[in-house]
Amino acid sequence: MAQSAAPQPPTGAKIKTLNGAVVRFAGDSGDGMQITGSQFTSTSALLGNDLTTFPDFPAEIRAPAGTLYGVSAFQINFSSDAVFTPGDAPDVLVAMNPAGLKTNLSHLKTGGLLIVNADAFSKANLKKASYDENPLEDDSLNAYHLLSVDIGKQTQAAVKETGLTSKEAGRCKNFWTLGLMYWIYSRPREATIKWLEAKFAKRPDIVKANILALNAGHAYGETIEFSHERYEVPSAKHSPGTYRNISGNQAIAWGFLAAAELSGTEIVLGSYPITPASDVLHELAKYKHHGITTMQAEDEIAAVCTAIGASYAGKIGLTTTSGPGLALKTEGIGLAVCTELPLVVLDVQRAGPSTGLPTKTEQSDLLQAMYGRNGESPLPVIAAYSPGDCFHSAIEAVRIATKYMTPVILLTDGYLGNGAEPWRIPDVDYLPKIEVKKHTDPEGFHPWLRDEETLARVWPIPGTPGTTHRIGGLEKDYNSGNISYDAANHQRMSDVRAAKVAGIAKDIPAQSLELGKENGMLLVLGWGSTFGAIREAVSRCRERGLDVAHAQLKYINPFPENLQSLLAGFDRVLVPEMNMGQLVKVLRSQFMMPIESYAKIEGQPFKIAELETRIRGLMES
Amino acid sequence: MAQSAAPQPPTGAKIKTLNGAVVRFAGDSGDGMQITGSQFTSTSALLGNDLTTFPDFPAEIRAPAGTLYGVSAFQINFSSDAVFTPGDAPDVLVAMNPAGLKTNLSHLKTGGLLIVNADAFSKANLKKASYDENPLEDDSLNAYHLLSVDIGKQTQAAVKETGLTSKEAGRCKNFWTLGLMYWIYSRPREATIKWLEAKFAKRPDIVKANILALNAGHAYGETIEFSHERYEVPSAKHSPGTYRNISGNQAIAWGFLAAAELSGTEIVLGSYPITPASDVLHELAKYKHHGITTMQAEDEIAAVCTAIGASYAGKIGLTTTSGPGLALKTEGIGLAVCTELPLVVLDVQRAGPSTGLPTKTEQSDLLQAMYGRNGESPLPVIAAYSPGDCFHSAIEAVRIATKYMTPVILLTDGYLGNGAEPWRIPDVDYLPKIEVKKHTDPEGFHPWLRDEETLARVWPIPGTPGTTHRIGGLEKDYNSGNISYDAANHQRMSDVRAAKVAGIAKDIPAQSLELGKENGMLLVLGWGSTFGAIREAVSRCRERGLDVAHAQLKYINPFPENLQSLLAGFDRVLVPEMNMGQLVKVLRSQFMMPIESYAKIEGQPFKIAELETRIRGLMES
Amino acid sequence: MSKLISADKLTRADFTSDQEVRWCPGCGDYAILATVQRLMPEFGVLPHQMVWVSGIGCSSRFPYYMDTYGFHTIHGRAPAFATGIKIANPHLAVWMVTGDGDGLSIGGNHLMHFLRRNPNVNALLFNNEIYGLTKGQYSPTSEVGKVTKSTPLGSPDHPLQPVPFALGAGAGFVARTVATEAKHQMMVLRRANEHKGATLTEIFQNCNVFNDGAFDKFTARDVKADRQLLLEHGQPMLFGKDRTQGLVFDIKSFALSIVKVGENGVTEDDILVHDEHNLNLAHLLARMQYPAYPVALGVIYSEERPTYDDVLTEQGATAVKKFGRGSLKELLHSGDTWTV
Amino acid sequence: MSKLISADKLTRADFTSDQEVRWCPGCGDYAILATVQRLMPEFGVLPHQMVWVSGIGCSSRFPYYMDTYGFHTIHGRAPAFATGIKIANPHLAVWMVTGDGDGLSIGGNHLMHFLRRNPNVNALLFNNEIYGLTKGQYSPTSEVGKVTKSTPLGSPDHPLQPVPFALGAGAGFVARTVATEAKHQMMVLRRANEHKGATLTEIFQNCNVFNDGAFDKFTARDVKADRQLLLEHGQPMLFGKDRTQGLVFDIKSFALSIVKVGENGVTEDDILVHDEHNLNLAHLLARMQYPAYPVALGVIYSEERPTYDDVLTEQGATAVKKFGRGSLKELLHSGDTWTV
């Protein structure tokens, strides 16, 4: 079969070269849109495009077919330039059913290409999508370039020879669609064919059918009178290296595996499933041969306590969760602060409050991470800003936790966790080792001996002769580690715990600018997953000649040492956040500067355009 | 017996009139110091003194006799002037054993009267208290006026006639001591005698023995050549009214009972024991005939969830805890924020982090109260500042919770909870009623209908016909209350939740000054239990002519509307807190003013003198 | 919104909310919902006098679909909310829905204390031996070695059996049924409704997306007669297509064993009779697992004892009787006071 | 700090830390501490290879007094910490101490999952039927109607019985002893130590300050012979001063009953023999309460099954065998990549 899919020389339509394009696939949960999207992604990546993707799942596991809330979508922005977001408005929208059209049409660019699966526009489906009229039959889609195809029928015809049941045959329609999209964007089919062959190795009939569908979709582009243009998006000028696609959740999981290897210390993950963090647990559970033990605990409290127990026993304790789970872990994290044990807590943030919008993204756990513990419990907080950065942030979190003997909270969010981008695979040999010091010297030993520079206490490991000791959540004497109710000692211990965390500022990179130069009119300061949208918006504004710079904050507690002076160099500082202004609160309280907030809390990432509008509004007014 | 204790005309020593005095009783946990202290307190209160007390328990339940950590102390400051703290340094220290002396001597004023129970200064006891030498026999106590009495022997002799065993007889020595103290401060014995008669009604021999001891101690003052002076502390100029002694924990419990009566709505308390909050549960559990149901839940999570369940069912849900318990309740509180149910959460703060110093006081849960929840979960936070204010704060918390359909966090602390002061009993008829609106109208009903002014949602109660509805922690539609994943709706709901809480600012008193006038050099701004110490320190500084004012913040979220302008009127603002500067963080982030922090974290309340020194240091430098 | 109806004219529609049901097509939860909605009118409780409480999970969406009062709370804590509602207003009929993850993993402690406290609340545990809502991790009831997303090498934990757990916790009423057996389920829920005190009903529910067919081995139409023991109080414990197999107690092995009536001289009289008030028997029945035994369905144990809400109500009433209705004024002036 | 000693020369002193013991004079915890410190040298485990883990409560101060590694954690969570320690380093001997509040109230869920998971950790539950550290509130094991600070009108909850609870949770080893019975306690703890897997030992411990004499009715010297059943595997279950009372199973009432050897033709052969591997028997023994029955002490149930730590270790080893020791470089380059 494979040879029939060899790239054919383009025939009819002229091919126009584009810098990039944004494509969105939308359909029923059962329509396979996530697979279609990721195949398009892989192929584009292999072609050398830069890209970013955004899967947009329904909240329900498997909603009844055809419902509005059962729509599953996948957006990809691919380009020969660098891209930083999945794109605001797609150039092409594929809608596999009326519900997919209804919920996604507003995203599509005016004049954009709209491909619909006409077969699915039955009375029943229209009703489920709350359409009174069939939009394919009235004027409501006039603003778009509509390509209405009976994809279902086309697919059935194409795969007929395989003898699959018509239900099974119907399931191939996403590959038909993919074939058409490959034709439009001049992408080769081999990678997808290989993938199909591997994935369904045990069902050759399914492999064959899907390939037939893929080819038929492709051929459809060739044969119909397709009045729309055909495109080509050349490779991006990537720095040389080997690349792969990676999502934030996967990258962070791999970062932890890297940290285990780089530190020579095994990781024990205690976790409890919660959207959108569960995939980190799933990913890590696959790699027991990489020096990791994973445990699905009975709840978040047990998860963090298991991890802390492991830290006490000399491993790197790790726990992964999302907002409501972090709320449950706070008492345990407080114990790790008080006993000064290394622990990494990953919070893949989702929209709150309470259960909130579990499948939507938000950055609203920052204050909880900073302050959500009883008593004075300072700890480092860092936030990853891109899938690639997730990998390095995981390593960094482990480095800080073990070097400073402290729990570290690492923040990402659902958008970052699920979104993917091409990533240049780092050279493992050049990743810095993490030096983990375990205390074995019985001489003058007590468990609260501190390193003079880092203020970290020693890490004596059970099993070591000569360093037996007891620790716990009660205050302890600075000089002996024994329980102490002494007033001055409590002040001293509180001070040293604070100083230890504050001192990490000396051990992290100075805050740099992503775009622009120091001292200017406006700095747009972001943190976390807003990186791409802010960068792109600032870049566009700068192209218009506006004096605006961009910095993305990764270290939130402590802030980089130069942050205050950096901010002071700008007339104004604007902080866009997917919350009600949490970083702004922290910045203001620390620097007492009138930092401005652009807070948006819609469960959705910022669009480049809305940021651009806000920046221009600020600067041009 | 009673007549023999009738106040006798002072005989020998001259009586000097004092404005006030500070007395501290210290001894072994088994020595009955808390009883001695509270008897001295009651008698002084009945004499019309103003007073404040501070019990200082050991962390252990019942430490082995004679140990340093088993010392139990009780301090009382009584005066004919208004007093606001238990006093910095006692004028008299009673030490019933070497450990009591060792741990408390540093408190005593130089030149102060030191009464010791010489019998207890045995080799064994001296060793347990880590004394190499007997301090009664060397020069180490020269700086004090030492009165060394063989209290044990004196007591045995006094009670011999009752035929009690010598162990039982020995237990009377605290009443002997009390008798002596009554003599020194010219206090009558009747109240204590009455108390003994009631308390030990079933053991007349014990009553008799203790009265004998009391009288003997008193007689000792008369008879020995007591070179120290004898004093009188006249009544304070209290405003007319009926007074009682009350501790913060008791006052807050009674405030909740008052709120139930004033609102005509029963209270359901779900609680889990934790020091120092347990006494509120204990107190409320006594009053089932006051419209309260109390439940000891299996943990703090169940406690808060039970309370929220009760709120959903139309009662006032209440939960009481301390820091580590609050950490566990945060997820539940987030649900109350999201479902907009009335709930009061009392946090009697203690020293952290983690288990910390459970019996010591601190104000370090403020940031946890403000921000310790996942997602954007704004809620009102108020802090009581004195035992009397605890009563009114409890009522206020219920008022806000029910009027605004919101959880409210009410903060006190261990010092406030355990400390007591005389309190003018309010006239119940003049306490403002709490109007609780329950929604019963099926017309156009949905559960997120809001009051236009308060923005509170309606409170429809299960059992009401026509208003069945479902609520939960998922985001809901502004207009129907149904689950909604809509982006703009999430913004709108987040905004309205924030606006509702912010709007409470219009419904609370403007911030007033406790001392001083608006626009000045320095404002000392406190919150919570630091009230007394700050007031006294500012008052002393003002007596020295310093231009310093005092305000005590009770409403922390939202702040009173005039707070910013009030602060702006001063050149400098100093915020003393028993933490690392938490209120300062909140103030700075809101007002971006360079507010100064005086943070002390020693598990101990501020001393007046240290505040005075700091204020003078600031102003005189 | 519920209409104003009288208790004797209730229909299924009166308990059906206007919310679209959002479970996966084919999910076992639908069957339970239908059964419950059909059953409720029987109880003569008006929809507005009923509250359905749940935690988080697919199963916990249940309250949204009932046109009663409902509270979809947080993960694992439904028993605490239900208790709070019941003690705040004992007149309400309170029902609770939980899942094997919600009720036994994160919420195991609350469920345990709920059962021993015994508030008059009916809890339904939808056991699908999987985490549905979070897309397929193993649950405390999953079998050893289960391969799921979080356990690609197989789950390492010994599973928890809900009914033995509940009995160990001191439950006063425990029953078991199957989602798709409407009649049996109705019988069991009727019994739960009649029982005064906390009840726990385990319902085997198929998650066709993440754990399809988990219970087929003893619920499939063709095998169920031989692999299920349908308990009836006072009746001999017989099962099998022709009801010729029965349970006896073998003192040697100190265990239940299966005999065939008509073979080796065994008659129906030899067969143990179900006594739902016998806790010893309940323990044995509860732990019977296929293939060694048939799976026991029906009311496994019931024992009436004072309910938590009744005791609290009574304590309040006794206090009022003893001290009179509390007066704030008196309280404030009680004990030592002085007047200036 | 522990000295460097060899396993066969260990003494009680090697397990005694320099910390002053801070329980109330007369507290039952002292007796347990002394017994444990005397017993530990027997096991041949060096102090530095041992970790004592606890939650919060009077009982949970225990680790401070052992000169081993120790972790005094937070309230109720000790089983999770202990599991974390054990899976991080299976070579350590891990012991856990909890109280009836710590382990059964706030921590009931962790204890339950700990028991079913079965890590090779020995848990001791000091049951004093009260909250000691917080000064005397009732606990889940307190009797109905108990008057305490938090229940001035008597506690409303049906008490939880720790051993039935543990059996219901699927525990593999459950035993019971008395704080002041050093010899019996040692026997039981020896057995716990030998058992591979999670063990739970309930120790009746008197809190002389807040619940004095709670167990006197069956532990007092003069009555204990008649009111305790000392279990021995394979031995007939006889008790009483002259060991003439014994247990039989009465099929009619489907319950254990007490008979007198020598009366009504009863001989020792009629008496049930303890079989600690029989879960059915264990359930019955566990629930025997005075005065209806004697209180069963000793090893009530034991069953070896794979431990949680072993299974995890094995999974790791299998994965390494299957895929080779993971290499980060290979991982990063696995799947679809492309080179520019």
Ligand SMILES: Cc1ncc(C[n+]2csc(CCOP(=O)(O)OP(=O)(O)O)c2C)c(N)n1
């Ligand atoms: C505090 C918290 N932790 C985790 C989750 C994620 N979560 C939601 S439901 C669920 C498990 C559901 O399993 P089960 O109770 O068996 O219900 P089912 O979906 O199978 O009906 C989990 C882990 C959550 N919502 N909240």
Ligand SMILES: Cc1ncc(C[n+]2csc(CCOP(=O)(O)OP(=O)(O)O)c2C)c(N)n1
């Ligand atoms: C989160 C939290 N909640 C409550 C407490 C208070 N607390 C400490 S110990 C304890 C109960 C102790 O009872 P138990 O476990 O029976 O131990 P005992 O003191 O009787 O040995 C409680 C409620 C706490 N320390 N932490």
Ligand code: SF4
């Ligand atoms: S995931 Fe399973 S349990 Fe959840 S709705 Fe779907 S089929 Fe039902």
Ligand code: SF4
């Ligand atoms: S309170 Fe009770 S349990 Fe705690 S140390 Fe004292 S006697 Fe022991």
Ligand SMILES: [Mg+2]
């Ligand atoms: Mg489930």
Ligand SMILES: [Mg+2]
């Ligand atoms: Mg206890």
